[in-house]
Amino acid sequence: MQDTRNIIKEKLTPDSKLTFKCHPGIACFNKCCTSIDILLTPYDVIRIKNRLGISSTEFLAKYTYSVLEKKTSQPMIYMQLLEEETHPCPFVDVDRGCIIYDDRPAACRYYPVGQVTHRRMDDKNETPIHDEFYVIVKEDYCLGFQEDKTWTIEEWRENQEADYCDEMNREWKNIMMKQDLPRGEEFDQKRQTMFYIASYDIDGFRQFVFESRFLEIFDVDAVTLERIRDDEIELMRFSFRYLKYLLGIHEEIDLKPHVAEKQKQQALDRLAQKEAEMVARLAEAEAKKHE
Numbered sequence: 001m002q003d004t005r006n007i008i009k010e011k012l013t014p015d016s017k018l019t020f021k022c023h024p025g026i027a028c029f030n031k032c033c034t035s036i037d038i039l040l041t042p043y044d045v046i047r048i049k050n051r052l053g054i055s056s057t058e059f060l061a062k063y064t065y066s067v068l069e070k071k072t073s074q075p076m077i078y079m080q081l082l083e084e085e086t087h088p089c090p091f092v093d094v095d096r097g098c099i100i101y102d103d104r105p106a107a108c109r110y111y112p113v114g115q116v117t118h119r120r121m122d123d124k125n126e127t128p129i130h131d132e133f134y135v136i137v138k139e140d141y142c143l144g145f146q147e148d149k150t151w152t153i154e155e156w157r158e159n160q161e162a163d164y165c166d167e168m169n170r171e172w173k174n175i176m177m178k179q180d181l182p183r184g185e186e187f188d189q190k191r192q193t194m195f196y197i198a199s200y201d202i203d204g205f206r207q208f209v210f211e212s213r214f215l216e217i218f219d220v221d222a223v224t225l226e227r228i229r230d231d232e233i234e235l236m237r238f239s240f241r242y243l244k245y246l247l248g249i250h251e252e253i254d255l256k257p258h259v260a261e262k263q264k265q266q267a268l269d270r271l272a273q274k275e276a277e278m279v280a281r282l283a284e285a286e287a288k289k290h291e
């Protein structure tokens with residue numbers, strides 16, 4: 001478990017300096033890949049499950065656990081560490097280090113830098129403002145801080161190719177930040193499950209869109225449909241629109257205008273049934289994990 005006391009409480013900017021170097025020859029090699037919370041984003045899941053050649057559903061069941069965020073009840077997922085004495089990440093190899101290095105999660109790319117996004121309202125209390133800054137996580141065992149290499153935080157981000165991950169994750173992070181804004185509705189179990197599927201289980205979400213009555217209810221234009229059918233990243237972006245619909249942030253997906261009220265209700269009922277099936281499937285997968 002990462003100790004928050006090891007976070008240096010100084011807000012850093014992209015121009016702030018960091019003296020640090022990590023390399024395979026260092027005595028603490030791999031230590032940071034044990035007993036640590038690794039938060040995963042939707043884009044992390046897509047990269048890693050493709051790297052492993054498995055479905056997102058399988059990846060989630062085998063390598064992750066979920067936790068409900070206390071304030072918003074939104075499901076967050078973390079890497080499931082191995083039940084060995086040191087609790088290593090399942091992807092760390094004693095000699096080779098990270099075996100999914102090119103597709104490692106954003107949190108691992110940034111380490112020992114932490115990226116913090118803080119939402120506050122403007123002076124008139126009307127518009128939310130997202131403050132983004134960086135912090136340093138300095139564990140006692142990490143010898144990288146004793147190395148003779150200095151970067152700006154921006155140079156470190158570039159070196160770790162964190163920019164592209166940030167771009168992919170930004171919309172989702174914004175959704176997470178805004179989630180407590182709409183209507184103060186309770187985030188019930190069904191919405192938690194659909195939030196989980198739309199956020200993390202891209203293969204389950206594809207099935208939901210193309211194999212339920214989703215497309216009979218929601219007005220998805222032909223260009224979007226073409227894009228999301230074969231392009232996972234486009235499907236991920238579309239899932240963010242669905243998340244906004246689910247959370248009532250914006251009506252980002254319209255219901256079909258020609259769907260008559262009765263048909264609409266029937267279709268919504270069937271969609272709810274599909275959602276219930278997915279909730280049950282997920283509960284079953286969770287139960288199997290604990291057998």
Ligand code: SF4
Nearest residue numbers: 033089091092098108
């Ligand atoms: S994903 Fe790779 S870098 Fe991240 S903790 Fe696991 S082994 Fe270490």
Ligand code: SF4
Nearest residue numbers: 022028030032142144
């Ligand atoms: S220097 Fe720090 S980041 Fe690098 S392997 Fe050692 S503990 Fe991990």
